[in-house]
Amino acid sequence: MTVTVTTTINGDAEEFVCEADETLLDVLRDHLGLTGSKEGCATGDCGACSVMLDGRLVCSCLVLAAEAEGRQVETIEGMARGRELHPLQQKFLDAAALQCGICTPGFLVAAKALLERNPDPSETEVRYWLAGNLCRCTGYDKIVRAVLETAADMKSADMKSAGMKSAGMRSA
Amino acid sequence: MDQSQTTLPRRFKVVGQRKRRPDGIDKVTGRARFGADMTMPGMLWGLVLRSPHAHARIRSIDSSKAEALPGVKAVVTGADFNGERNDVSINCMAGDKALYDGHAVAAVAATSRQAARQALKLIEVDYEVLPHVTDVDAAMKPGAPVIREDLITAGVEPVPTKPSNVAARHEIGKGDVEKGFAEADLIVEQSFRTEATHQGYIEPHACVASVSPDGSAELWVCTQGHFMVRNVCAALLGLDSAQLRVTASEIGGGFGGKTTVFVEPVALALSRKANRPVKIQMTRSEVFRATGPTASSSIDCKIGLTKDGRITAAQAELRYQGGAFKGAGADFGAMAIFTPYDIENVKAVAWDVVTNRPKLAAYRAPGAPMAAFAAESTLDEAARRLGMDPLELRLKNAAREGTKAAYGPTFPRIGLASCLEAIGNSAHYRTPLGPNQGRGLACGFWFNFGGETCTTINVNKDGTVGLSVGTPDIGGSRASMCAMAAEELGIPYEKVRTVIADTASLGYNDVTDGSRVTFSSGLCTIQAARQAIQRLCQRAALMWGIDAEAVVWEDGHAKPAGPNAGKFEPLSLAEIAAASANTGGPIAGHHEVNAEGAGVSFGVHLCDLEVDRETGSVRVVRYTAAQDAGKAVNPDYVEGQMQGGSAQGIGWALNEGYVYGDDGRLQNAGFLDYRIPVASDLPMIDALIVEEPNPGHPYGVRGVGETSIVPPLAAVGNALRDALGVRLTETPMAPPRVLAALAAAAE
Ligand code: FES
Numbered sequence: 055m056t057v058t059v060t061t062t063i064n065g066d067a068e069e070f071v072c073e074a075d076e077t078l079l080d081v082l083r084d085h086l087g088l089t090g091s092k093e094g095c096a097t098g099d100c101g102a103c104s105v106m107l108d109g110r111l112v113c114s115c116l117v118l119a120a121e122a123e124g125r126q127v128e129t130i131e132g133m134a135r136g137r138e139l140h141p142l143q144q145k146f147l148d149a150a151a152l153q154c155g156i157c158t159p160g161f162l163v164a165a166k167a168l169l170e171r172n173p174d175p176s177e178t179e180v181r182y183w184l185a186g187n188l189c190r191c192t193g194y195d196k197i198v199r200a201v202l203e204t205a206a207d208m209k210s211a212d213m214k215s216a217g218m219k220s221a222g223m224r225s226a
Numbered sequence: 227m228d229q230s231q232t233t234l235p236r237r238f239k240v241v242g243q244r245k246r247r248p249d250g251i252d253k254v255t256g257r258a259r260f261g262a263d264m265t266m267p268g269m270l271w272g273l274v275l276r277s278p279h280a281h282a283r284i285r286s287i288d289s290s291k292a293e294a295l296p297g298v299k300a301v302v303t304g305a306d307f308n309g310e311r312n313d314v315s316i317n318c319m320a321g322d323k324a325l326y327d328g329h330a331v332a333a334v335a336a337t338s339r340q341a342a343r344q345a346l347k348l349i350e351v352d353y354e355v356l357p358h359v360t361d362v363d364a365a366m367k368p369g370a371p372v373i374r375e376d377l378i379t380a381g382v383e384p385v386p387t388k389p390s391n392v393a394a395r396h397e398i399g400k401g402d403v404e405k406g407f408a409e410a411d412l413i414v415e416q417s418f419r420t421e422a423t424h425q426g427y428i429e430p431h432a433c434v435a436s437v438s439p440d441g442s443a444e445l446w447v448c449t450q451g452h453f454m455v456r457n458v459c460a461a462l463l464g465l466d467s468a469q470l471r472v473t474a475s476e477i478g479g480g481f482g483g484k485t486t487v488f489v490e491p492v493a494l495a496l497s498r499k500a501n502r503p504v505k506i507q508m509t510r511s512e513v514f515r516a517t518g519p520t521a522s523s524s525i526d527c528k529i530g531l532t533k534d535g536r537i538t539a540a541q542a543e544l545r546y547q548g549g550a551f552k553g554a555g556a557d558f559g560a561m562a563i564f565t566p567y568d569i570e571n572v573k574a575v576a577w578d579v580v581t582n583r584p585k586l587a588a589y590r591a592p593g594a595p596m597a598a599f600a601a602e603s604t605l606d607e608a609a610r611r612l613g614m615d616p617l618e619l620r621l622k623n624a625a626r627e628g629t630k631a632a633y634g635p636t637f638p639r640i641g642l643a644s645c646l647e648a649i650g651n652s653a654h655y656r657t658p659l660g661p662n663q664g665r666g667l668a669c670g671f672w673f674n675f676g677g678e679t680c681t682t683i684n685v686n687k688d689g690t691v692g693l694s695v696g697t698p699d700i701g702g703s704r705a706s707m708c709a710m711a712a713e714e715l716g717i718p719y720e721k722v723r724t725v726i727a728d729t730a731s732l733g734y735n736d737v738t739d740g741s742r743v744t745f746s747s748g749l750c751t752i753q754a755a756r757q758a759i760q761r762l763c764q765r766a767a768l769m770w771g772i773d774a775e776a777v778v779w780e781d782g783h784a785k786p787a788g789p790n791a792g793k794f795e796p797l798s799l800a801e802i803a804a805a806s807a808n809t810g811g812p813i814a815g816h817h818e819v820n821a822e823g824a825g826v827s828f829g830v831h832l833c834d835l836e837v838d839r840e841t842g843s844v845r846v847v848r849y850t851a852a853q854d855a856g857k858a859v860n861p862d863y864v865e866g867q868m869q870g871g872s873a874q875g876i877g878w879a880l881n882e883g884y885v886y887g888d889d890g891r892l893q894n895a896g897f898l899d900y901r902i903p904v905a906s907d908l909p910m911i912d913a914l915i916v917e918e919p920n921p922g923h924p925y926g927v928r929g930v931g932e933t934s935i936v937p938p939l940a941a942v943g944n945a946l947r948d949a950l951g952v953r954l955t956e957t958p959m960a961p962p963r964v965l966a967a968l969a970a971a972a973e
């Protein structure tokens with residue numbers, strides 16, 4: 055059985071036809087060409103497929119594509135604003151927080167979700183929030199540091215911009 | 227041109243800096259294309275049918291119903307593997323027997339995944355289930371089910387007349403261990419077991435194959451060695467290497483597990499039969515059941531020492547199983563086990579055993595971590611009994627320049643003592659332990675490898691440089707290649723672009739393994755750059771109308787030298803390149819080599835952990851790794867290798883292990899039940915880079931990829947011993963074992 059789904063992905067209206075039992079991950083990757091979300095397990099254990107669904111962090115391998123009907127999906131492809139990287143993306147690059155990079159999209163989406171709800175996390179909070187994302191290359195050291203440093207940078211940038219009374223320059 | 231390798235101390239400009247990796251931006255934006263990210267027009271989906279039995283004769287396979295299903299375009303079995311039918315071929319697709327749970331027996335290609343899934347269910351395989359064995363010690367016992375009827379033990383006299391599960395015996399040694407043990411004041415003897423672990427790369431194997439009716443073929447694949455893939459697939463399927471063009475995708479981790487083929491020849495066979503491109507991507511459960519775990523091991527270790535801590539003799543017997551095919555790597559274990567130490571009398575006997583498990587694939591320093599677990603735990607016990615500091619005991623016996631290793635070589639400059647000193651000087655070493663905490667120290671050794679390599683440098687007219695290498699980049703090696711090319715040519719890092727050339731565009735390169743890429747491809751890159759420089763100097767000489775010999779290369783410029791010194795303005799690489807049409811055409815440099823002199827690698831790890839005596843759970847609270855990198859080309863990624871290997875080793879020590887049921891089936895073929903360390907399991911991992919230049923590389927580089935997984939098993943085990951007061955001798959040292967050890971000690 056196929057279903058037609060109307061949804062929003064990274065701010066763009068999308069309509070697709072899929073099998074009723076197809077996952078959001080399979081549709082993103084195989085139908086829509088959004089291969090930035092990765093399949094590491096397809097069972098919800100690795101976080102490589104992390105996306106935001108109506109502002110909630112989910113494993114897209116555990117979501118049916120049909121569930122995206124009428125909702126907002128955000129993937130790694132929507133994280134940078136045009137050519138301008140999100141501060142987390144820039145920090146991952148600068149701080150060598152990736153080796154093979156297969157886990158990176160999932161970590162970035164998850165870390166962004168963390169900083170949106172908790173802009174000043176402790177190391178422990180970062181480690182537990184990211185415990186659903188597996189990385190086999192880095193031992194997590196540089197990833198955790200990158201998230202903590204980004205949080206610190208964004209906070210001091212916020213303080214600066216608040217000081218200059220120029221709010222709204224950067225969307226969080 | 228002078229081909230000799232010089233390691234004159236030099237001031238590096240680019241090498242040694244934490245440069246941003248060139249492939250990074252694609253990886254943080256989701257643009258990078260990994261194995262499963264490729265599609266081709268008209269592409270079919272391939273799926274593999276796998277044996278549910280650990281050991282079974284395949285009486286027949288009937289695929290007629292599957293073939294009749296709408297959308298199904300091809301079914302293949304072992305009969306379609308029409309080239310060499312060697313172990314690799316049989317592992318990719320079973321012959322007359324299924325040798326382990328998960329062994330491939332057939333495959334389908336269909337227009338949709340759904341159709342392919344349905345078709346798999348319609349293939350009828352008639353199995354005759356046979357008795358199986360999955361444990362190494364059980365497989366060696368008389369009366370064990372013999373799983374390979376043609377396997378005669380190699381390396382024993384007289385040659386056995388009957389087949390058994392013992393594939394080979396190896397022996398390494400020097401001196402006279404009897405004499406050495408007679409001289410000892412203390413002899414410590416212990417036995418250890420380690421369970422098989424999986425490399426656990428997050429990217430499952432994936433490829434897209436397209437075979438044309440004329441026999442030419444393309445393959446896109448995540449692999450550590452696309453030239454290996456080409457050669458092996460061509461041999462297994464009876465294709466010409468030249469006709470098979472293999473492109474390496476970005477690779478989502480390998481750690482040795484992607485140094486062989488699994489689904490690649492299957493996808494090619496399906497494509498050949500269906501006459502359409504075919505994509506296969508493994509599920510995670512297929513990765514666990516059918517791709518390379520490590521060996522599991524059982525090791526007896528005996529070390530003799532004098533009262534003042536000098537090792538007089540060391541002896542070990544190592545038994546490894548590596549699945550249903552020979553080559554468990556016990557010989558590597560035997561060669562590595564006592565190598566960190568300068569010992570006069572050494573004997574190590576290795577047994578290579580087959581069982582009904584998936585065929586082992588290399589995993590980071592294959593064979594060494596379990597050997598180090600045995601040796602370093604035994605040594606720790608010796609230090610306790612002698613009342614000696616474990617670091618001091620190791621420093622006293624450490625292999626140094628001039629030490630002759632039991633496996634043959636006499637070491638040139640090596641960095642073990644420096645690593646021990648770095649740990650001794652670390653803040654960690656002086657941090658007091660809290661309640662229920664323990665501290666453990668362990669050393670590790672890995673050989674490192676050079677191998678067949680070639681690279682090409684092309685100088686572009688705008689003064690930029692293209693560098694083609696043939697070794698897939700699994701951890702940032704393109705950044706290191708750019709740095710070495712820029713360093714040698716004297717141009718900015720950003721002016722160099724490195725690509726991993728496909729198999730039709732460059733000569734053969736061995737796989738990315740043996741920690742060889744920064745060493746070998748780096749060495750080749752430097753030599754190719756030197757050839758390009760020589761040509762750039764010739765072109766400058768032509769432009770000036772002087773002798774080529776009278777031109778030198780400095781800081782990215784040709785300069786007149788000797789009698790002409792100062793006569794002409796220096797010419798930059800960009801200026802010479804821009805004029806190249808008038809001086810003889812394009813400018814390039816190339817180098818090919820079978821690289822020697824990789825330079826052995828040592829590391830020392832220090833682990834603090836905390837035990838919850840009620841639940842048996844263990845948390846690593848501090849961890850420091852010191853390792854000799856020779857020269858760290860990009861310290862960020864050297865640290866990354868050290869941290870990643872440490873984390874994998876900690877997982878191996880505490881959590882990870884294959885669990886087989888009595889039915890011979892793998893019980894934990896998923897990340898939920900095979901639990902690798904997550905961020906909340908680990909502390910920060912301090913990486914101390916030691917630099918003892920490798921005399922075999924122009925910049926002193928040593929490989930750094932593997933050694934970091936060697937010490938952690940023992941570092942964790944020794945820390946547990948410190949915390950618990952009892953020693954665990956079997957991995958994983960998971961809570962049930964910790965509780966059992968505590969209960970036994972309380973009795
Ligand atoms: S692929 Fe979704 S959690 Fe692993």
Ligand code: FES
Nearest residue numbers: 153154189190191
């Ligand atoms: S960088 Fe390879 S899995 Fe995280």
